[in-house]
Amino acid sequence: MEHARISAAQRQRTAVVYVRQSSPTQLERNPESTTRQYQLVARAQALGWPPPQVQVIDEDLGRSANGTAERLGFAHLTAEVALGHVGIVLGLEVSRLARNNADWYRLLDLCGLTGTLLADEDGVYDPSVFNDRLVLGLKGTMSEAELHVLRARLDGGIRHKAARGELRRGLPVGLLWGDEDGEIRFHPDEAITHAIRTVFERFAELGSVRRVWLWLRSEGLQFPFQRLATEPIQWLPPSYLAVHHVLTNPGYAGAYAYGKTRQERYVDETGRVRQRTRRLPRAEWAVLIPHHHPGFITWETYLANQERIGANTRPRPAPGAGRRRPRRRRPAPGAGRLWTVRSSLARLLPRAERDARLLLRGGCAGQRARHRLPACWRPADRRCRRHDVPRHLHAGRAPGRPGSGRAPGGRP
Numbered sequence: 001m002e003h004a005r006i007s008a009a010q011r012q013r014t015a016v017v018y019v020r021q022s023s024p025t026q027l028e029r030n031p032e033s034t035t036r037q038y039q040l041v042a043r044a045q046a047l048g049w050p051p052p053q054v055q056v057i058d059e060d061l062g063r064s065a066n067g068t069a070e071r072l073g074f075a076h077l078t079a080e081v082a083l084g085h086v087g088i089v090l091g092l093e094v095s096r097l098a099r100n101n102a103d104w105y106r107l108l109d110l111c112g113l114t115g116t117l118l119a120d121e122d123g124v125y126d127p128s129v130f131n132d133r134l135v136l137g138l139k140g141t142m143s144e145a146e147l148h149v150l151r152a153r154l155d156g157g158i159r160h161k162a163a164r165g166e167l168r169r170g171l172p173v174g175l176l177w178g179d180e181d182g183e184i185r186f187h188p189d190e191a192i193t194h195a196i197r198t199v200f201e202r203f204a205e206l207g208s209v210r211r212v213w214l215w216l217r218s219e220g221l222q223f224p225f226q227r228l229a230t231e232p233i234q235w236l237p238p239s240y241l242a243v244h245h246v247l248t249n250p251g252y253a254g255a256y257a258y259g260k261t262r263q264e265r266y267v268d269e270t271g272r273v274r275q276r277t278r279r280l281p282r283a284e285w286a287v288l289i290p291h292h293h294p295g296f297i298t299w300e301t302y303l304a305n306q307e308r309i310g311a312n313t314r315p316r317p318a319p320g321a322g323r324r325r326p327r328r329r330r331p332a333p334g335a336g337r338l339w340t341v342r343s344s345l346a347r348l349l350p351r352a353e354r355d356a357r358l359l360l361r362g363g364c365a366g367q368r369a370r371h372r373l374p375a376c377w378r379p380a381d382r383r384c385r386r387h388d389v390p391r392h393l394h395a396g397r398a399p400g401r402p403g404s405g406r407a408p409g410g411r412p
Contacts, residue, residue: 254295259286
């Protein structure tokens, strides 16, 4: 029955076996499914395709088919089908091809136009036939619904356990999970806990994340760093982000927090659906349990620190200061074009000549420091009465360039 649906013209094209796993974890822990998908090559040969005409596309191993991840293998498959180079597409099940109806129906339309067949473990389908297209559409809808049901079931169990404060997730440096359910305790290494306490003590004294970071750097202190819970703790020079993470993490204040971020979908400039992570304000966190475990500071101190950090990063105007901005003078006609020409010409000149001309016009502190000129030097008479100045500056030209008889500003 299956051989009767396949024409000789379709056997002259390529048979494509599409292999995919949803994540690297499934690829590692479920190798049997990958092996079964590769065995579809034998089925393509049994349907009448010679071995040289059977192609395996497995670039999407470890990538999800929910529509947000970029799948190069699926894009290559779609292009080959649109060009009419494929006679049949084989997959272990429909969900391997697409987990969203947008990709799935686009592939069905292309297969129906080019006369490409689809095959899985249940049979061979012709998308140009109404009954087969109806069955394939139902399979695609069930595949998308299955993904939603599985995700909702898993998220429900995770949220229920997190609501009790027992969901074990990654903890910051200085805290460890205990033996009991939901138990969190301090790290047994006193050097690590002392480094964390020092950050909070210095912040209470200095009142700024940047000042705490600069103090740690000035003292030459090392700070504990751990990328993953399975990796050993390393002692590295402190960074600003590390200090900011310690001061803003609610776990150090004895609170259990879950759902601080949210996954959102959006359409990028190219029209593709992307996924990004957005941080949520504290009022929108899914789970927040203060006084859950012992902390380095109290919860009240943590809230006060967040207000202090927020005031530092977003300073408010001083009391009594008006909101009126100073009036800007309107530039003269053509000033912008003149400045653009002068800037373009300055980029074309050698650096030594640019520095010389800038110094002759008055210069700046950075230029005077580069040429080791004192602050009292002024180019009014092209010399300094108390210090020696390079001769080429008095002559009004840069080193290595003959004088033109004009002043540096371009005036005779």
